[in-house]
Amino acid sequence: MTTTVLLVDDQALLRMGFRLVLEGETDLEVVGEAADGRSALDQVVALRPDVVLMDVRMPGMNGIDATERIVAEHPGTRVLILTTFDLDEYAFAALRAGASGFLLKDAKPAELVAAIRSVASGDAVVSPRVTRRMLEMFADRLPADAAGADAEAGGVDPRLAELTAREREVLGAVAEGLSNAEIAERMFLSEATVKTHVGRILAKLGVRDRVQAVVLCYQAGLVGPGLH
Template sequence: MISVLLVDDAPLLRMGFRMVLEAQPDVAVVGEAGDGAEAVALAAELRPDVVLMDVRMPGVDGIEATARISAAQLPSRVLILTTFDLDEYAFAALRAGAAGFLLKNAHPADLIAGIRTVAAGDGVVAPRITRQLIEAFARQTDPAATAAGPRADERLERLERLTDREREVLVEIARGQSNAEIAETLHLSEATVKTHVSRILPKLELRDRVQAVVFAYEIGLVAAGSQPGAER
């Protein structure tokens, strides 16, 4: 069973999400929170697999709550709920350790698929909405400033662990490509791409594809607006 903590300041929305989730044989809602502070406390107490987190809440918002859950090194993985596909507040949540995004008006099947993906240890990165999010995130990131930051040397050291092919795969991940699309772009089999991804993440000391996207943009490996398969 995948245990889920619902976090939203709107009780009716929480009720709707609960009805959708509890209709699934492999998902159990173990708790609900109406703000970020309560979410952090319940995450520590209940240790759910997934925290379905609203961004905009009174008091402690979803970004701060996500940061606190990440800092506490809880086993829970945070899946951000956002009203708009280009919600500027959601990008800060990525940096805070969120495992991905879902729109509140997503189809129930997409909601369930996203929760299962995050619970399995991956990030929700690939759909067309995510590509818009990635581009918007990239426009908010200053690669020059990040590259000159205190962690620049450490990031570059990790990047140098990758082979040339792994770096190419990382670039395509950052552009929002699925494994199948990366395989087509780089003329590889999908199984080979999966193998590369499984090696890239530990080499870069990253948890999932979402963190790989953030890493690639922050280090300046990919520029906003670049297209899959473009010259690097």
């Protein structure tokens, strides 16, 4: 099955480079391009791509606002954030807005292709290094919500309370940025079993994907600096 991709970046040369990489893959098809968030929204409506490669810093509507709109209005489309810096506060905001992944613009072609395939399959793409450094850096800037309030009061978010001991263990590994294969190796489980656990965790937490589950972990105080 072919995965359709929309390229969104205000730099035409970067879009061309991404297109050249993706056109070499038989299962990936670039169906359109956009130079800003507003155009990206129009293209998503017209083309219904499976994955949007989204820059965050663009003139007019930025990638954060565009991501939030796409996630809310087009749940079948996944957003993979592109950024120059691995500790980009704007990229973090885009992840909170519902993006399913985070990728540096200098990623190798094979990494780009793998990231698109992962996001299209319903997984999330945030490297362990970026997961730890970025979320720990910005955890204290998360808005106070129900989960945060529960953590500060020493309580337990009711969604987390529904998890089994094994599911909490798997969730902790997800929060470290480990892939299903890495979790399977650590816990002596099959990848299929880990995938099942992750699916149940996301359903119980009521979150879209692994990235949103990690954000919830930090908000609830389940993980954080020095806790993993």
